[in-house]
Amino acid sequence: MTDSLSELLKDIDLSADVFFTGGLCGLQGAERLEMASHLHFLKSGAMTVLSPTDELSLTAPCVIFIPDGGEHRLRIDGPDDAELVCATITFNAWQKARLVEILPRYVTVDASQEASLAGTIHHLFVEAFGKGEGRGLIINRLTDIFMVQLMRYVLDQGIISATDLAASSHNVLGPLMAELKARPADNWTVEQMAEKAAMSRSKFAALFKDIVGKAPMDYLTDIRIGKAQTLLRNNRPVALVANEVGYDDSSSLNRAFKKRLGTTPKQWLKSLLGKEG
Numbered sequence: 001m002t003d004s005l006s007e008l009l010k011d012i013d014l015s016a017d018v019f020f021t022g023g024l025c026g027l028q029g030a031e032r033l034e035m036a037s038h039l040h041f042l043k044s045g046a047m048t049v050l051s052p053t054d055e056l057s058l059t060a061p062c063v064i065f066i067p068d069g070g071e072h073r074l075r076i077d078g079p080d081d082a083e084l085v086c087a088t089i090t091f092n093a094w095q096k097a098r099l100v101e102i103l104p105r106y107v108t109v110d111a112s113q114e115a116s117l118a119g120t121i122h123h124l125f126v127e128a129f130g131k132g133e134g135r136g137l138i139i140n141r142l143t144d145i146f147m148v149q150l151m152r153y154v155l156d157q158g159i160i161s162a163t164d165l166a167a168s169s170h171n172v173l174g175p176l177m178a179e180l181k182a183r184p185a186d187n188w189t190v191e192q193m194a195e196k197a198a199m200s201r202s203k204f205a206a207l208f209k210d211i212v213g214k215a216p217m218d219y220l221t222d223i224r225i226g227k228a229q230t231l232l233r234n235n236r237p238v239a240l241v242a243n244e245v246g247y248d249d250s251s252s253l254n255r256a257f258k259k260r261l262g263t264t265p266k267q268w269l270k271s272l273l274g275k276e277g
Contacts, residue, residue: 038086085128184246
């Protein structure tokens with residue numbers, strides 16, 4: 001039986017470095033990391049993660065992974081110190097960029113509710129707050145293991161797809177797919193994509209289908225539809241949305257929606273608003 005997650009992760013070069021274990025109080029800062037991500041394990045207490053744009057409150061036991069390594073502060077809430085293990089997770093530059101593309105701003109896990117992760121977290125806390133010889137090395141190795149489990153968790157929960165994870169770890173397709181997501185309105189062709197990948201059209205198309213599981217233009221359509229849905233939720237007119245995601249007019253967007261979702265943009269939005277209401 002093929003272990004698809006191992007196949008996907010074997011090419012991701014990550015290393016964990018635990019730089020703090022112990023109790024915190026008050027307000028503590030964490031600087032921006034260019035080549036790494038932040039990972040915090042909250043053993044006890046409560047805290048709020050503060051960034052320049054948002055904040056997130058957490059209670060123990062839980063874990064928060066911050067893929068972009070962005071600057072933030074930890075505000076310890078309540079009268080007691082919070083017990084924490086803090087680590088940096090280093091990737092190579094393009095792998096981090098791809099993970100930032102596909103993962104949400106924060107990945108949080110309630111350790112009390114996720115049995116698949118609880119064992120590793122428990123052992124990590126035992127080592128972090130113990131005094132055994134070799135604890136530093138063990139903590140780093142446990143954190144490596146936890147990161148693999150965390151990626152399995154985000155796959156199982158549907159936070160990301162195996163397709164996106166596979167592409168994010170591919171040195172040819174990863175950068176290209178990031179470009180497609182950044183500029184879906186461009187007049188892309190398979191020939192242009194192949195040129196970006198420095199491959200022949202036929203080899204590129206075969207590689208893309210093998211790694212991603214669908215043809216390049218089908219993947220681009222999915223990106224365009226996804227962006228269109230976001231814009232429609234923000235009350236953008238259908239005609240303008242069509243132009244912003246790469247279609248000549250609203251009729252073209254209607255056809256793409258009907259083919260993918262079985263409904264028109266306006267019908268889809270009406271159904272969505274009805275469910276939310």
